[in-house]
Amino acid sequence: xxxxxxxxxxxxxxxxxxxxxxxxxxxxxxxxxxxxxxxxxxxxxxxxxxxxxxxxxxxxxxxxxxxxxxxxxxxxxxxxxxxxxxxxxxxxxxxxxxxxxxxxxxxxxxxxxxxxxxxxxxxxx
Amino acid sequence: xxxxxxxxxxxxxxxxxxxxxxxxxxxxxxxxxxxxxxxxxxxxxxxxxxxxxxxxxxxxxxxxxxxxxxxxxxxxxxxxxxxxxxxxxxxxxxxxxxxxxxxxxxxxxxxxxxxxxxxxxxxxxxxxxxxxxxxxxxxxxxxxxxxxxxxxxxxxxxxxxxxxxxxxxxxxxxxxxxxxxxxxxxxxxxxxxxxxxxxxxxxxxxxxxxxxxxxxxxxxxxxxxxxxxxxxxxxxxxxxxxxxxxxxxxxxxxxxxxxxxxxxxxxxxxxxxxxxxxxxxxxxxxxxxxxxxxxxxxxxxxxxxxxxxxxxxxxxxxxxxxxxxxxxxxxxxxxxxxxxxxxxxxxxxxxxxxxxxxxxx
Numbered sequence: 001x002x003x004x005x006x007x008x009x010x011x012x013x014x015x016x017x018x019x020x021x022x023x024x025x026x027x028x029x030x031x032x033x034x035x036x037x038x039x040x041x042x043x044x045x046x047x048x049x050x051x052x053x054x055x056x057x058x059x060x061x062x063x064x065x066x067x068x069x070x071x072x073x074x075x076x077x078x079x080x081x082x083x084x085x086x087x088x089x090x091x092x093x094x095x096x097x098x099x100x101x102x103x104x105x106x107x108x109x110x111x112x113x114x115x116x117x118x119x120x121x122x123x124x125x
Numbered sequence: 126x127x128x129x130x131x132x133x134x135x136x137x138x139x140x141x142x143x144x145x146x147x148x149x150x151x152x153x154x155x156x157x158x159x160x161x162x163x164x165x166x167x168x169x170x171x172x173x174x175x176x177x178x179x180x181x182x183x184x185x186x187x188x189x190x191x192x193x194x195x196x197x198x199x200x201x202x203x204x205x206x207x208x209x210x211x212x213x214x215x216x217x218x219x220x221x222x223x224x225x226x227x228x229x230x231x232x233x234x235x236x237x238x239x240x241x242x243x244x245x246x247x248x249x250x251x252x253x254x255x256x257x258x259x260x261x262x263x264x265x266x267x268x269x270x271x272x273x274x275x276x277x278x279x280x281x282x283x284x285x286x287x288x289x290x291x292x293x294x295x296x297x298x299x300x301x302x303x304x305x306x307x308x309x310x311x312x313x314x315x316x317x318x319x320x321x322x323x324x325x326x327x328x329x330x331x332x333x334x335x336x337x338x339x340x341x342x343x344x345x346x347x348x349x350x351x352x353x354x355x356x357x358x359x360x361x362x363x364x365x366x367x368x369x370x371x372x373x374x375x376x377x378x379x380x381x382x383x384x385x386x387x388x389x390x391x392x393x394x395x396x397x398x399x400x401x402x403x404x405x406x407x408x409x410x411x412x413x414x415x416x417x418x419x420x421x422x423x424x425x426x427x428x429x430x431x432x433x434x435x436x437x438x439x440x441x442x443x444x445x446x447x448x449x450x451x452x453x454x455x456x457x458x459x460x461x462x463x464x465x466x467x468x469x470x471x472x473x474x475x476x477x478x479x480x481x482x483x484x485x486x
Contacts, residue, residue: 036142036348037159039438040414058466060416062158062348062438065466087414088159 002095008071009119010111015095016071023072023103027059029094030123035061038090041083043100048076052110056101059090071111074103130175131265131326141346147238149176152346161349162440165312168341169271171333172350174318175326178241178261183231186254191225191232193389194251196372198382202227207292207309210380212244213390217371217397220247222362224309226294233260233320237362251389265326269333270316270353272482273340278317280336282306286317300332311350313357313480352437355446358408358478364419365406365434365448373402374450375434376477404431405453408477409461411445414438415470422464423449423472430455433463439479446479447472 007015013031017024032038040060050056050070057068080099083089090098114122127150136143141152152173154161164170182190191199197210204227212220221240226233236244245259269278275287283298286306294307302325310316321329334344351361360366366375371394373381378399383391397403411417417436422429431451439446447463462469 036154037157039416060414060438062352062416063153065416065418084414091157 004095004116007095007116008113009116010069010071010113011122012069014069014071016113018072018106021104021106022077023074023106024099025056025071025101025103026094026099027068027090028119032091032094032098035059035063035066036091037062038087041087041090041100043079043083044076046076046079050074050076050101050103052108068100069111071113072103072106072108073110074106076101077104078102128176130173131323132173132175132330135327135330136173139344141344144347146347147176149238151176152344154346154348155344158346158348158352159440161343161345162352164341164343165271165314165345165349165353166441167272168343169269169273169277169316169337170312170343170345170349171330171337172268172270172345173265173326173330174268175265175323176238177266178236178238178244178259179264179266179320180234180236180245180248181231181258181260182234182248182252182255183258184255186252187231190248190252190255191234192385193253193387194248195223195225196381196388196390196394197225198385199225199227199232200385204229205293205295207294207307209292211372211377212247213372213388213394214247214368215390215393217390217393218368219362219366219370219372219375219377220244220368222360222366222377226305226307228296235266239363263323265321265323265329266318267321267326267330267333268310268316268318269337269342270310270312270314271342272315273337273342274314274316277333277337277340277342278306278319281332300329302329304329311357311359312353313359313478314353314482352440355435355437355448356439356441356478356480358448358480361435365450370450371397371403373397373399374404374406376406378402401453403453404450405455406434406477407449407451408475408479409433409447409449409463409472410475410479411436411447411463412471412473414445415463415465415468416445417447417463417465417470417472421447423451424462424464424469425452425455425459430459430461441480445470448477
C-alpha cells in the first residue's frame with residue numbers, strides 16, 4: 001500500500017497532492033474499484049482554469065460514466081497523456097501512474113479536504 | 126429483497142461485486158470485466174446463470190401449445206435439440222426471447238429472469254392440453270464458455286461432450302451429478318450451458334472451477350456477459366427489445382415462421398413488411414474511446430433519428446460499439462452522431478455481429 005500520508009481526499013473520491021502552490025489530482029482507489037475497468041478519461045487542456053468543487057472532466061468505465069470534480073482551484077499545467085492510451089492505469093495505480101491533472105497557482109477553498117483516516121472512515125460501511 | 130442463486134455464498138466468498146439483476150443478487154464481476162471478457166475470448170469463463178427461468182411444458186397438447194406461444198417453428202425440433210425464438214403478444218410485441226429444448230417428455234423453455242412471472246402467467250393463459258411446471262427455483266444453470274470450454278467440460282462429464290452439435294444437448298453426469306449439457310451460450314464463443322439440480326449447483330461449480338483453472342478459465346460476472354453478448358450481436362431483453370418491439374424491428378425476423386400457421390401475434394406480424402419494419406436495428410462503431418449507453422439519442426443531419434439500445438467498449442476490438450433502433454427510412458450512408466451526455470460522438474454503421482469467432486479454432 002502506497003504511503004498516502006501527504007494525500008488529501010474529497011467526499012467525491014478525488015485525491016490531491018499539494019506541493020508549494022502546485023497540485024496533482026487523481027481519483028481514489030475506492031473510486032476506481034467502484035467504477036471497475038476504466039475505458040476513457042476526459043480531461044481538460046493545459047491552460048484551463050479549474051475551480052474547486054466544479055467539474056473538470058469525466059471518467060467512463062464499462063459500467064458507468066462519472067464526472068470528476070476539482071479538489072482545489074488552479075490552472076491546468078499538465079495532463080496525464082498516458083491515460084489516453086492506457087486508461088487502465090487509473091485502476092492499476094490510482095495514486096501514481098493514474099494521476100490525471102497537475103495544477104499551478106493553487107488555492108484551496110470550498111471543498112473539504114480529508115486526510116487518509118477521515119476519508120477511509122467516510123467510505124467504510 | 127433480491128433473490129439469491131444457490132451459488133450466492135460462493136460469489137461473496139470469492140469477493141465478487143454483487144449487483145441486483147432480474148430480481149437476483151448476481152455477481153457483476155470477480156476481478157475485472159476486462160480480464161473476464163478476455164478470458165472467455167482466449168481461454169474460458171465460468172458463469173452462474175441460475176437467475177434464468179426454466180418452464181417445463183408437457184402433455185398431449187404441448188407441441189401445439191409451444192407452436193402457438195413461439196414465433197419459431199418447433200415441429201422439426203427433435204429430442205436433444207434446441208431452438209432460439211421470441212414469444213409475441215397479440216400485437217406482435219415481444220413478451221420475451223427464449224431458448225426451447227425438446228426432450229422425450231416435452232419442452233423446456235428458458236426465459237429471462239426479469240420476465241419469469243410475466244412469462245409463466247402469459248403461458249398459462251395460452252396453453253391447451255398442456256401441463257406447466259415452473260422449475261426455475263429447482264434448477265441451477267452454469268455456463269462454461271470459450272475456446273477451451275470443450276476441453277474443460279470433457280474432463281468432468283461422463284460422456285464425450287465434444288461430439289454434441291451446437292444447439293443440441295446431452296443428458297449426462299458432470300462431477301457425478303446429473304446434468305443436461307447444452308452446446309449453447311450467450312458470448313459468441315463455443316461452450317456449454319449446464320442445467321443441474323439447485324442442490325447440486327455448488328459441487329458442480331466447484332469441480333468446474335477447479336478443473337478450469339489450468340486451462341486459464343476465470344469465474345465471470347454479468348459485466349463480462351454483457352460486453353461479450355453485445356460484441357456477438359446478441360439481443361438483451363428489456364434493453365434491445367420489449368413488449369412494444371416487433372421482431373422485425375430488432376433484427377429477429379429470422380425467428381418468425383409465418384408459414385407454420387397460426388400463432389400468437391401472427392396476424393399482427395403478417396401486417397408488417399419484414400423488409401420495411403417500423404424500426405431498423407443497426408450496429409454502430411464509435412470513433413475513439415467514447416461509450417454510447419442505452420437511451421442515448423442517434424442524430425442524423427441534426428435531427429433525432431433513433432436511440433441507442435445497448436452500448437459498451439469492445440475489449441476485443443478496442444473501440445466503442447453500440448446497437449441502435451433507428452428510423453427505417455435512414456439511408457445506410459447517412460453520417461450518424463450519438464448524443465453522449467451532451468457531446469456528439471461520430472458513429473459509423475457496421476454490420477452485426479461486431480465479433481464472430483474463428484470456427485474450428
